[in-house]
Amino acid sequence: LTLNKQVVLLVGGVGGAKLAYGLAKIVPPERLTIIVNTADDFWHYGLRICPDLDTVMYTLANRVNTANGWGVDGDTRAMLEMMRDYGEDPWFGLGDKDIATHLLRTQAWQEGQTLTQITQRLTKGLGIACTILPMTDAPVATIVDTVEQGELGFQDYFVRHRWQPTLRGLRLDGIEAATVSPEVEAALKAADTIIIGPSNPWLSINPIVSVPGMRELIEAQNVARVAVTPIVAGTAIKGPAAKIMGELRLEVTVKTVVEYYATLINGFVYDERDEDFHIDSIRKIAFDTIMDSDEKRILLAHRVLDWALGTSEGDRIR
Ligand code: FO1
Numbered sequence: 001l002t003l004n005k006q007v008v009l010l011v012g013g014v015g016g017a018k019l020a021y022g023l024a025k026i027v028p029p030e031r032l033t034i035i036v037n038t039a040d041d042f043w044h045y046g047l048r049i050c051p052d053l054d055t056v057m058y059t060l061a062n063r064v065n066t067a068n069g070w071g072v073d074g075d076t077r078a079m080l081e082m083m084r085d086y087g088e089d090p091w092f093g094l095g096d097k098d099i100a101t102h103l104l105r106t107q108a109w110q111e112g113q114t115l116t117q118i119t120q121r122l123t124k125g126l127g128i129a130c131t132i133l134p135m136t137d138a139p140v141a142t143i144v145d146t147v148e149q150g151e152l153g154f155q156d157y158f159v160r161h162r163w164q165p166t167l168r169g170l171r172l173d174g175i176e177a178a179t180v181s182p183e184v185e186a187a188l189k190a191a192d193t194i195i196i197g198p199s200n201p202w203l204s205i206n207p208i209v210s211v212p213g214m215r216e217l218i219e220a221q222n223v224a225r226v227a228v229t230p231i232v233a234g235t236a237i238k239g240p241a242a243k244i245m246g247e248l249r250l251e252v253t254v255k256t257v258v259e260y261y262a263t264l265i266n267g268f269v270y271d272e273r274d275e276d277f278h279i280d281s282i283r284k285i286a287f288d289t290i291m292d293s294d295e296k297r298i299l300l301a302h303r304v305l306d307w308a309l310g311t312s313e314g315d316r317i318r
Contacts, residue, residue: 003028005192005309012037012204013052014069014238016197017059018291022301024060029129033187038134039142039172039207040154044092047102048109053119054101061126072097091160116183135208138178145169163240167247178211188217193308196227200241201260209264219263224308226267229254229289233273255279269304
């Protein structure tokens with residue numbers, strides 16, 4: 001494997017963080033940049049919470065609660081118990097250790113630091129050597145339009161209502177005013193490959209590529225731009241991807257994902273369980289994409305990178 005290449009990964013939360021973990025084990029830290037969705041971010045009890053940034057940070061720092069895929073390992077819920085004493089409904093699971101992250105972030109936010117700067121301070125503190133960047137420094141919020149409840153803030157939809165309401169539309173509040181940060185622009189321009197993690201295309205990847213200028217910037221890079229499938233054998237490994245595809249009247253298949261990404265990508269990694277998947281419009285390869293152990297995360301990262309950088313014997317991408 002060539003290790004003198006710059007690798008950029010685009011991700012949301014739990015699923016994408018697993019591939020990030022695998023890549024971080026094999027790519028030198030100064031050559032790996034992870035661009036993270038921030039449209040799930042929100043204010044809660046006065047704290048700025050960035051769930052996908054938190055999940056990627058905790059995963060790379062070996063601090064994540066592996067049972068949930070988010071939150072801090074070994075965390076406690078004393079703050080939430082006191083909230084209950086006050087008569088609050090503590091629907092958002094803020095652990096006591098986790099709150100340290102949100103306190104430091106909120107303080108720096110109020111001092112006027114950018115989310116990019118704040119994230120560098122937090123990742124350094126957790127001993128993470130590669131670069132984790134928010135998709136933009138501007139606040140952007142996914143608003144979910146539902147049949148039963150009307151418009152809901154993303155965490156209200158996802159956590160409080162456990163993504164049960166029927167989705168009929170999505171919008172990104174604040175996206176017009178968002179810009180690609182200089183750090184994200186520099187990382188994409190220097191990339192030898194751009195990998196899109198097995199994150200939710202509609203909820204996690206679409207916000208990233210909807211930042212004005214982002215899609216054009218990615219498509220202008222004459223490198224392998226490879227997505228890893230979030231859909232395996234007609235379902236999502238975790239989260240509401242399959243459910244919302246159905247609600248958007250889309251077929252829950254790998255093909256739908258490829259068609260959704262369209263010109264954003266020039267290569268696609270699907271799962272070997274989808275052996276009947278056929279499409280001629282794009283270079284593709286099948287691997288075992290289920291990352292249920294650290295070894296499998298590293299193995300998949302290795303295979304994807306090998307293929308993307310054209311060093312494998314198989315289906316060459318460029
Ligand atoms: N997800 C949940 O399903 N329930 C929670 O109580 C919850 C708390 C939480 C706290 C901090 C954090 O960084 C993430 C948290 N998540 C929780 C995960 C998260 O909000 C979602 O998985 C993502 O937004 C979707 O990518």
